[in-house]
Amino acid sequence: MDTNRLLTASHQLKKKYTRLPLDEPNPAFKNETGIWTPILTIRVGSNHKQTPRFPAIVDSGSPCCLFKADIADYLGISLTNGIEAKIGGISQGMSEPVYFHRIKIYIEIDWVIDVTAGFIKKLSVAGILGRNGFFDNFVVNFDHSSLPPVLEITKASKIQ
Numbered sequence: 001m002d003t004n005r006l007l008t009a010s011h012q013l014k015k016k017y018t019r020l021p022l023d024e025p026n027p028a029f030k031n032e033t034g035i036w037t038p039i040l041t042i043r044v045g046s047n048h049k050q051t052p053r054f055p056a057i058v059d060s061g062s063p064c065c066l067f068k069a070d071i072a073d074y075l076g077i078s079l080t081n082g083i084e085a086k087i088g089g090i091s092q093g094m095s096e097p098v099y100f101h102r103i104k105i106y107i108e109i110d111w112v113i114d115v116t117a118g119f120i121k122k123l124s125v126a127g128i129l130g131r132n133g134f135f136d137n138f139v140v141n142f143d144h145s146s147l148p149p150v151l152e153i154t155k156a157s158k159i160q
Helices: 069-075
Strands: 005-008 012-016 018-021 034-037 039-046 054-058 066-068 083-088 095-107 111-120 127-129 138-143 150-155
Touching (some): 066 069, 069 095
Parallel strands (some): 054 127
Antiparallel strands (some): 005 012, 018 034, 039 054, 039 095, 083 095, 095 111, 138 150
């Protein structure tokens, strides 16, 4: 049983953040040896094939869902046949090509969503769940008032 999972129902999930070690402390926060990160366990699928489960960061700062290019290779997706765009970070001037494809994301145990997600070669983590694709399918609450912090997601009821 996942001890980080506090509550799960068909429409709601609460999960404790994961503490990731820092290679070296930030000089502004010298006593911090790790960083609390909201992570969900997911699988990615395309054309009746799925990846094994892996951790993905829930990131409200990311405009879209992003995955390492290796995941596209694993699924048999021809990376460069996708819609090409450039993506950059918070530092001006740095950008990398990203290729968008339609995929399924299997979130934790209960939910499957269809999204257009980007695959990029230089991604520092396996996956990022961003605003377009993830946040438009869930109501997301980041609660930093407790230690460890808690992530709560509820499946959105979309009204057309």
